[in-house]
Amino acid sequence: MSIELEPVAVVRSSRHELIDDRWDGETSFIELLPHINQIALTGLDSFSHCLVVGYFDRATDGQLVRHPRGNHSWPLVGIFAQRAKDRPNRLAISVCAIDRIDDNRLHVRGIDFIDGTPILDIKPWMAEFGPRGDILQPTWSHELMATYWDDSSTD
Amino acid sequence: MSIELEPVAVVRSSRHELIDDRWDGETSFIELLPHINQIALTGLDSFSHCLVVGYFDRATDGQLVRHPRGNHSWPLVGIFAQRAKDRPNRLAISVCAIDRIDDNRLHVRGIDFIDGTPILDIKPWMAEFGPRGDILQPTWSHELMATYWDDSSTD
Numbered sequence: 592m593s594i595e596l597e598p599v600a601v602v603r604s605s606r607h608e609l610i611d612d613r614w615d616g617e618t619s620f621i622e623l624l625p626h627i628n629q630i631a632l633t634g635l636d637s638f639s640h641c642l643v644v645g646y647f648d649r650a651t652d653g654q655l656v657r658h659p660r661g662n663h664s665w666p667l668v669g670i671f672a673q674r675a676k677d678r679p680n681r682l683a684i685s686v687c688a689i690d691r692i693d694d695n696r697l698h699v700r701g702i703d704f705i706d707g708t709p710i711l712d713i714k715p716w717m718a719e720f721g722p723r724g725d726i727l728q729p730t731w732s733h734e735l736m737a738t739y740w741d742d743s744s745t746d
Numbered sequence: 747m748s749i750e751l752e753p754v755a756v757v758r759s760s761r762h763e764l765i766d767d768r769w770d771g772e773t774s775f776i777e778l779l780p781h782i783n784q785i786a787l788t789g790l791d792s793f794s795h796c797l798v799v800g801y802f803d804r805a806t807d808g809q810l811v812r813h814p815r816g817n818h819s820w821p822l823v824g825i826f827a828q829r830a831k832d833r834p835n836r837l838a839i840s841v842c843a844i845d846r847i848d849d850n851r852l853h854v855r856g857i858d859f860i861d862g863t864p865i866l867d868i869k870p871w872m873a874e875f876g877p878r879g880d881i882l883q884p885t886w887s888h889e890l891m892a893t894y895w896d897d898s899s900t901d
Binding site for chain 2: 593597627630631633635637639641646655656666669670671672673674678679680682684685686701712713714718719721722723725727728729736739740
């Protein structure tokens with residue numbers, strides 16, 4: 592069974608290179624493609640956040656198990672236990688803040704997709720669809736995320 | 747540009763029909779397909795939650811703007827401002843709790859996909875990738891979600 596999808600939008604971002612960290616320094620918007628009428632965005636600005644599904648078009652299928660970021664001080668974990676871009680189906684998820692809608696453009700803050708990334712879907716963030724109960728995650732995942740958003744230092 | 751994806755797993759659920767509400771009464775697991783080795787799940791059980799990307803294989807493309815659930819007491823909103831299954835690319839997202847891994851089966855709680863739904867990706871839930879800042883959403887979305895999970899009454 593094969594599933595064929597068609598991008599609905601594209602990301603325009605100040606980041607053009609594949610760099611993992613410090614995403615908060617970037618500015619971005621999502622632009623609908625010509626075949627999607629901008630009425631599809633109606634009312635999205637009554638939500639503070641949205642969930643965006645992208646396609647890592649410059650990634651590869653990758654391995655089913657690996658050390659996150661190739662760092663051997665972190666455990667060997669399966670691809671479904673990490674967020675690496677080199678994964679089966681190369682799907683990307685970003686939960687970002689909605690700034691404003693400007694015709695067919697959705698301006699967002701905190702989207703971690705580089706310029707040109709094809710977008711397959713946009714959904715409003717509803718708290719009821721978020722994780723329920725206490726969130727537990729391993730130490731390595733917190734270490735990996737330490738400077739993921741932070742743009743305050745430039746080392 | 748067309749993107750071709752191949753399911754990596756399938757949902758096995760006690761729910762076989764397209765019903766919107768009271769998902770907490772169901773039991774479900776995700777079963778990897780034979781071409782995906784179970785090592786891909788290694789370490790996922792060190793997380794409490796995961797994000798699952800599915801494909802609404804029994805949905806249609808739908809309209810770009812509609813009243814959520816056809817309810818005219820709620821506003822007319824774009825498809826990207828609601829979670830309806832009849833949407834471009836028919837992608838489904840569920841954030842659910844991880845119960846345990848049993849060989850090639852990932853047992854979960856709170857996944858809102860019916861039996862047989864193809865799965866395209868599984869990612870660990872890391873708090874750092876969740877929404878940042880206060881979450882705001884319109885009243886209609888809270889009303890719509892009122893009995894989405896609840897299985898305590900049977901009206």
